[in-house]
Amino acid sequence: MKSLRRILAVLMLVAAAGCGLLPDSNTQEGRRSTMDMQQGAETADGILQQTLAGITPPLSWQHGPSTDRGCAAANNSETGTGTATRRIEVLTIVSEERRGSLLGVIERHWRALGYKITSVNPSKEMPAVFASTPDDFRLGVTVGDTGQFIFNITTPCFRDASVSAPHTKANTPARSGLYPHRPDIHDGFWSATTPAP
Structure with a gap:
């Protein structure tokens, strides 16, 4: 009897979805109503990993601090939704001569996606590139005053939920001390002091 009720409930949901009574999970509105903050954070982690995978030679990196906060309505009342922000810091030494090349690689990769x-921001001291996905995840890569590349991504407002630390494993040992850390891993290409070919 219980299995019959479950089947009937599933059929009713399928029928409702087919009639347009439920939001389409493939649309931005549908994703926002079905995803929670943890799922949004996991999607953000995937976007960051996809970004890193588009960079050759690969960079050495570790996770930066993750944060989350609630989304407020125009009258500052709670909405039952929130955003999560994920960060990755690059520990590869990127020479001043190669920073523009790396930013160009990232920008072209994001456009291709x-x-x-x-x-x-074309600033020579602290350049940056910012982007948004079709689902309104907001990305940025900034270069700090000592050449450290920091990636960050903030999710749209999703259903309120607790958010755990990223599950993706960094490719360098964790660093102690204040964030962000000074890059300390030499790379034959990114650390070279000649312009990129």
Whole structure:
């Protein structure tokens, strides 16, 4: 009897979805109503890993601090939703001569993935590139004053949920001390002091 009730409930849900009564999970609105903050954070982790996978030679990196906060309505009332922010710090030494090349690789990769470049800071001291995905995840890569590359991504507002630390494993041992850490891993290409070919 219980299995019959479950089958009937599933059939009713399928029928409701087919009639447009339920949000389409493939649309931005549908994803926001079905995803929670933890699922959003996991999606953000995947986007960051996809970004790192598009960089050759690969960079040495570790996770930065993750944060989350609630989303407020226009009148500052609670909405039952929140955002999560994930960060990755690059520990590869990227020479001043190669920083522009790395930023260019990242920008082209994001464009190829269909992301919209929303802003570029061409500052020589602290350049940055910012983008958004079609689902409104907001990405950025900034270069710190000692050449450290920091990636961050913030999710849209999703259903409130507790958010755990990233499950993806960094490819360098964890560093102690204040964040961000100074890059300390030499790479034959990214650390070279000549312009990229």
